[in-house]
Amino acid sequence: MADLSINFAGIRSPNPFWLASAPPANSGAQIHRAFEAGWGGAVWKTIGPPVLNVSNRYGAWHHGGQRMLGINNVELISDRPLDVNLREIADVKRAWPDRAVLVSAMVESKPESWHDIIRQIEDTGADGIELNYGCPHGMSERGMGAAVGQVPEYCEQITRWVMEAAHIPVIVKLTPNITNIVSPARAAVAAGANALSLINTLNSITGVDLDTLEISPNIGGKGGHGGYAGPAVKPIALNMLAALGSDDVVHGSRLPISAMGGITTWKDAAEFLLLGASSLQVCTAVMHYGYRIVEDLCDGLSNWMDAKGFRTIPEVTARSLGRISDFKDLDLSFRAVARIDSRKCIQCNLCYVACNDTAHQCIDLIDAKGNLVQPYSYAVSSNGKQEATETRPNPRVREVDCVGCRLCYNICPVDQCISMVEVPSGREPVTWDQLVKSRPEVTEDWEAMEKYRREAGIHVH
Amino acid sequence: MAATKGLAEQLPPLSPQEALVEANRCLFCYDAPCTHACPTHIDIPRFIKKISTDNLIGSARTILEANLLGATCARVCPVQELCEGACVLGHDHNPIMIGRLQRYAMDHVSGKDVVKRAPQNGRSVAVIGSGPAGLSCAGELARRGHSVTIFEKRPLGGGLSTYGIIALREPIEASLEEVRMIESLGVHIETGAELGLNLTLEDLRKRFDAIFLSPGLGATQVMGIPGEELIVDGLDYIEQSKLNPSGMCIGRNVLVIGAGNTAIDCATVAKRLGADQVTMIYRRSEHEMSAYPHEYDFVKKEGVEFRFLTQPVRVLSDGGRVTGLACVHMELGEPDSSGRRSAQPAGNGEFVIPADQIVKAVGQQKPPLAQMLGLEVDRGFIKVNTDLETSLTGVFAGGDCIRAKNSASTVMAVQDGKLAAAAIHLRLNTGNTNG
Numbered sequence: 072m073a074d075l076s077i078n079f080a081g082i083r084s085p086n087p088f089w090l091a092s093a094p095p096a097n098s099g100a101q102i103h104r105a106f107e108a109g110w111g112g113a114v115w116k117t118i119g120p121p122v123l124n125v126s127n128r129y130g131a132w133h134h135g136g137q138r139m140l141g142i143n144n145v146e147l148i149s150d151r152p153l154d155v156n157l158r159e160i161a162d163v164k165r166a167w168p169d170r171a172v173l174v175s176a177m178v179e180s181k182p183e184s185w186h187d188i189i190r191q192i193e194d195t196g197a198d199g200i201e202l203n204y205g206c207p208h209g210m211s212e213r214g215m216g217a218a219v220g221q222v223p224e225y226c227e228q229i230t231r232w233v234m235e236a237a238h239i240p241v242i243v244k245l246t247p248n249i250t251n252i253v254s255p256a257r258a259a260v261a262a263g264a265n266a267l268s269l270i271n272t273l274n275s276i277t278g279v280d281l282d283t284l285e286i287s288p289n290i291g292g293k294g295g296h297g298g299y300a301g302p303a304v305k306p307i308a309l310n311m312l313a314a315l316g317s318d319d320v321v322h323g324s325r326l327p328i329s330a331m332g333g334i335t336t337w338k339d340a341a342e343f344l345l346l347g348a349s350s351l352q353v354c355t356a357v358m359h360y361g362y363r364i365v366e367d368l369c370d371g372l373s374n375w376m377d378a379k380g381f382r383t384i385p386e387v388t389a390r391s392l393g394r395i396s397d398f399k400d401l402d403l404s405f406r407a408v409a410r411i412d413s414r415k416c417i418q419c420n421l422c423y424v425a426c427n428d429t430a431h432q433c434i435d436l437i438d439a440k441g442n443l444v445q446p447y448s449y450a451v452s453s454n455g456k457q458e459a460t461e462t463r464p465n466p467r468v469r470e471v472d473c474v475g476c477r478l479c480y481n482i483c484p485v486d487q488c489i490s491m492v493e494v495p496s497g498r499e500p501v502t503w504d505q506l507v508k509s510r511p512e513v514t515e516d517w518e519a520m521e522k523y524r525r526e527a528g529i530h531v532h
Numbered sequence: 533m534a535a536t537k538g539l540a541e542q543l544p545p546l547s548p549q550e551a552l553v554e555a556n557r558c559l560f561c562y563d564a565p566c567t568h569a570c571p572t573h574i575d576i577p578r579f580i581k582k583i584s585t586d587n588l589i590g591s592a593r594t595i596l597e598a599n600l601l602g603a604t605c606a607r608v609c610p611v612q613e614l615c616e617g618a619c620v621l622g623h624d625h626n627p628i629m630i631g632r633l634q635r636y637a638m639d640h641v642s643g644k645d646v647v648k649r650a651p652q653n654g655r656s657v658a659v660i661g662s663g664p665a666g667l668s669c670a671g672e673l674a675r676r677g678h679s680v681t682i683f684e685k686r687p688l689g690g691g692l693s694t695y696g697i698i699a700l701r702e703p704i705e706a707s708l709e710e711v712r713m714i715e716s717l718g719v720h721i722e723t724g725a726e727l728g729l730n731l732t733l734e735d736l737r738k739r740f741d742a743i744f745l746s747p748g749l750g751a752t753q754v755m756g757i758p759g760e761e762l763i764v765d766g767l768d769y770i771e772q773s774k775l776n777p778s779g780m781c782i783g784r785n786v787l788v789i790g791a792g793n794t795a796i797d798c799a800t801v802a803k804r805l806g807a808d809q810v811t812m813i814y815r816r817s818e819h820e821m822s823a824y825p826h827e828y829d830f831v832k833k834e835g836v837e838f839r840f841l842t843q844p845v846r847v848l849s850d851g852g853r854v855t856g857l858a859c860v861h862m863e864l865g866e867p868d869s870s871g872r873r874s875a876q877p878a879g880n881g882e883f884v885i886p887a888d889q890i891v892k893a894v895g896q897q898k899p900p901l902a903q904m905l906g907l908e909v910d911r912g913f914i915k916v917n918t919d920l921e922t923s924l925t926g927v928f929a930g931g932d933c934i935r936a937k938n939s940a941s942t943v944m945a946v947q948d949g950k951l952a953a954a955a956i957h958l959r960l961n962t963g964n965t966n967g
Contacts, residue, residue: 453568
């Protein structure tokens with residue numbers, strides 16, 4: 072059985088799953104229950120200066136009958152008194168010596184404020200500190216959170232102040248509300264941080280109430296942007312994680328990364344590990360379903376690792392990172408085409424309309440006798456289940472015209488009905504970068520490009 | 533136990549939550565097979581997606597564009613044989629509950645007049661009969677600006693929907709609301725008006741630019757057995773169950789002769805309204821039954837029993853009160869003109885099934901109007917061309933009266949009315965009226 076334990080910048084944890092610094096990690100009583108459920112660690116909800124919260128706090132984006140694919144919040148850092156939090160942190164750590172107890176912090180941008188909070192956190196016996204440079208609402212208006220994370224120079228300066236005082240590992244948490252995630256990460260590296268974490272929440276407005284025309288969620292007739300998280304942000308988080316792993320400076324620093332952003336299932340977790348994460352943080356899925364989800368996060372990940380022959384988490388970490396590539400280095404001669412398994416096809420013909428209206432018009436409708444037919448070609452007098460099902464045409468890909476866009480594969484509702492099959496293109500592998508170097512005219516002039524396409528046998532529909 | 537269930541509508545309306553979950557399950561197929569299977573070709577994925585986006589008025593209008601009697605069809609259509617039977621999710625999941633979603637959308641606009649009529653264009657059309665075909669044709673014509681009068685021999689409009697569909701499937705209120713909706717389009721319904729009694733075709737042809745005949749079929753067929761006058765007519769039985777269920781006389785031990793959908797309805801009424809024992813009598817076997825398989829399953833679950841290969845020969849009575857039905861055993865022979873195996877007496881003598889009430893639902897007579905008006909017929913049904921025009925120019929027909937082939941249904945009648953209205957509209961607009 073796979074060993075799920077981790078040693079993250081010196082912080083040990085029986086599994087890689089930590090509660091992210093957020094409402095599920097708001098109090099000692101909650102974190103006790105989370106640890107009872109099996110969580111490997113928790114990053115305490117950010118402690119810092121006094122705050123007052125509002126209601127309503129959480130907005131959500133639902134789609135197609137599925138609730139909360141994205142959640143947005145305008146809740147601030149912990150609104151419980153600092154000394155209460157510190158006492159409970161100490162209690163939890165004493166009760167759970169094998170779990171990772173980290174504390175997220177955010178204070179005014181003054182060296183003495185940071186020195187004070189670091190000392191107070193260390194006095195609790197906590198295992199590590201996470202610097203919240205990401206909170207995008209409220210605190211940022213007071214010069215904290217994202218107001219720091221969005222300016223690499225501030226990020227570096229404050230991290231230096233922290234590192235002056237800290238004796239336990241310090242993680243810098245990055246905001247995604249920035250053009251290039253690498254810049255603040257490099258700043259954290261330069262300041263001597265022990266680890267990185269990402270992503271914090273994204274600026275967002277979840278909606279407008281169509282009855283009242285109020286912003287949703289409504290806060291006394293007003294509303295505003297809040298931090299967005301949940302399954303919907305996972306692809307953004309994966310991209311930012313991969314961007315750090317692909318940067319020479321950040322990657323070269325060998326700082327471990329604790330990743331989060333929409334992790335809901337063990338599959339999500341495995342993907343984050345494969346793209347460079349060493350620990351994983353979860354919030355929205357717990358907000359939705361409770362602490363109990365950790366059981367399948369661990370069980371599913373463990374079973375997958377066993378099936379793949381991975382014995383430890385470090386063996387998984389960054390396994391797929393080397394496959395991240397710039398477009399210019401992709402093989403332009405690689406060719407895949409869609410193939411529909413007629414035994415699995417239920418003839419919803421969504422692939423047909425997707426290909427016809429969006430892609431490259433290369434899916435045909437074929438009747439039972441093998442004739443090409445048009446949609447809606449039945450007679451007005453035709454009806455009944457027998458006629459409707461027996462005369463229904465089948466979608467079929469004209470592979471010669473298929474550009475391998477993969478739209479049909481993505482929209483097909485039947486698992487493994489459409490597959491993207493690699494086929495020989497008959498062309499030598501070549502990348503755009505190689506073309507720029509070997510045949511620059513092709514990349515600059517349409518006539519030269521047309522000539523090149525004829526030579527290479529590239530037919531664009 | 534069954535008696536206490538009564539005839540309240542069998543399926544409850546979907547709750548908003550149920551409707552939303554079900555609507556979201558629809559894949560939104562392209563050129564969807566459910567739409568093909570529907571005789572009126574309602575754009576089903578479109579109306580279902582509108583439910584999922586909370587656009588219920590748009591959803592109902594999508595249904596009504598193709599089928600003005602969407603509320604009735606949502607309740608009475610044999611969806612297992614039509615839209616739901618063709619649903620792509622039926623392969624290895626459950627098909628979408630299209631009928632119930634349609635009812636959900638139609639219930640939302642009940643009492644609201646969401647279909648608009650065009651300004652009057654000065655043309656007038658007479659419609660005979662206010663059943664599904666007549667209402668559909670009248671509504672489609674009114675929508676296009678024609679002035680339409682429906683002549684209905686009964687006191688209430690709606691035809692079979694009002695009188696002949698058991699309340700379990702469609703309460704009378706739903707049918708009458710649909711009649712009201714058609715009237716709201718400007719259609720005038722004259723009740724107590726019957727062709728051949730107080731109306732003549734000649735008169736109508738003078739007064740109107742075109743005529744649509746949708747009289748339905750004739751009375752229940754005569755079996756020609758001694759004591760038949762003591763047998764209750766199945767259509768009357770169902771009618772009473774809708775108009776006056778508490779005043780109905782229901783036997784304790786009821787026999788229903790026939791095995792079509794009407795016979796099943798009669799057996800259901802008897803069982804639900806208090807009979808101890810209900811037995812259906814059919815001269816062929818269960819394979820030749822004309823009832824839909826799902827109806828057969830339903831009535832078996834109601835506790836109705838079956839006597840197959842059994843032919844009634846005589847009603848037994850005592851002082852005018854039914855005491856039993858004398859029958860003979862049958863055996864199956866060669867297929868007859870309907871393609872089903874025929875039945876002949878097995879030759880082993882009579883036996884008696886005790887009963888205190890016998891109901892017959894053995895099919896209706898061919899439309900009497902055909903002969904009365906001297907129309908060309910096809911196997912006794914009114915013969916029409918592809919425009920649904922009869923042998924008399926300007927006289928169109930639709931519904932059960934033309935259904936010489938395949939089983940008749942409400943939705944087929946609605947489509948007839950719609951197609952005939954389109955043909956009549958085209959005819960009147962091109963000025964070639966009444967020959």
